[in-house]
Amino acid sequence: MLSPSKRKKALALLEATYPDAKPALEFSTPYELLVATMLSAQCTDKQVNKCTRVLFSQYNTPQRMVTLTIEQLEPYIHSCGFFNAKGKHILSMSQALLDRFSGEVPSSMEELTSLDGVGRKTANVVLSNAFSIPAIAVDTHVFRVSNRIGLTQAKTVEKTEQQLMENIPKEDWGKAHHWLIYHGRQLCSAQRPHCNDCPLKEVCEYAVSRQD
Ligand code: SF4
Numbered sequence: 001m002l003s004p005s006k007r008k009k010a011l012a013l014l015e016a017t018y019p020d021a022k023p024a025l026e027f028s029t030p031y032e033l034l035v036a037t038m039l040s041a042q043c044t045d046k047q048v049n050k051c052t053r054v055l056f057s058q059y060n061t062p063q064r065m066v067t068l069t070i071e072q073l074e075p076y077i078h079s080c081g082f083f084n085a086k087g088k089h090i091l092s093m094s095q096a097l098l099d100r101f102s103g104e105v106p107s108s109m110e111e112l113t114s115l116d117g118v119g120r121k122t123a124n125v126v127l128s129n130a131f132s133i134p135a136i137a138v139d140t141h142v143f144r145v146s147n148r149i150g151l152t153q154a155k156t157v158e159k160t161e162q163q164l165m166e167n168i169p170k171e172d173w174g175k176a177h178h179w180l181i182y183h184g185r186q187l188c189s190a191q192r193p194h195c196n197d198c199p200l201k202e203v204c205e206y207a208v209s210r211q212d
Contacts (some may be wrong), residue, residue: 001150001205002203002205007151010204011151013200014176014179018178018179018183022178023178024049025040026049029105030105030107031061034093034105034112034122035052036049036052038086038090038122039051039086043081048080055077059076061103065091070091073091096114105130120137121137123135124161125137128177134170134174136164136168136173137161137177138157138161138164142177142184143157146160147160148188148193148206149200149203164176
């Protein structure tokens with residue numbers, strides 16, 4: 001794991017490299033973000049945005065969403081993959097919002113993860129981006145990149161999230177999530193990280209270990 005001074009340097013380099021990092025999913029309400037994040041599992045944000053632009057033009061509240069049957073919802077979300085499971089979760093989550101939360105998306109981890117199809121990662125995305133509550137969602141990019149750099153040293157998503165919260169100032173949690181996603185997409189790819197072009201190559205544990 002990086003020393004505190006190297007960690008600070010790594011975070012400063014990430015911030016300087018991605019000063020405008022922001023959510024790639026399009027949304028205008030917490031409900032839209034929740035649905036979009038549920039659709040984004042195993043699917044690109046670009047594809048999700050294509051689907052939700054059409055879906056949300058008519059069904060952007062739980063009240064409207066529950067008027068659809070799973071068969072009626074399917075054409076809107078089919079291209080996001082796993083449409084059957086995702087569709088059932090979205091309908092059941094929307095009904096639960098109406099039954100238990102007066103139609104509003106709740107703003108606590110416990111309440112969010114009590115909804116069908118909402119795990120810790122989705123809840124953290126919603127808390128951070130819809131409610132500005134400090135949280136770090138760990139997806140595949142965040143997991144890989146933070147462990148390569150040495151911001152964390154963890155074998156599970158849960159431990160990675162915990163160590164990131166310990167090692168990054170709370171006010172930077174939301175931004176750090178986006179820095180790590182951008183970095184994973186643009187330079188630190190799963191199969192072949194582009195270390196020679198990476199501004200973090202002098203501090204990154206993965207890159208330094210390969211120079212030995
Ligand atoms: S130096 Fe290589 S492994 Fe480290 S963050 Fe950059 S691209 Fe990823």
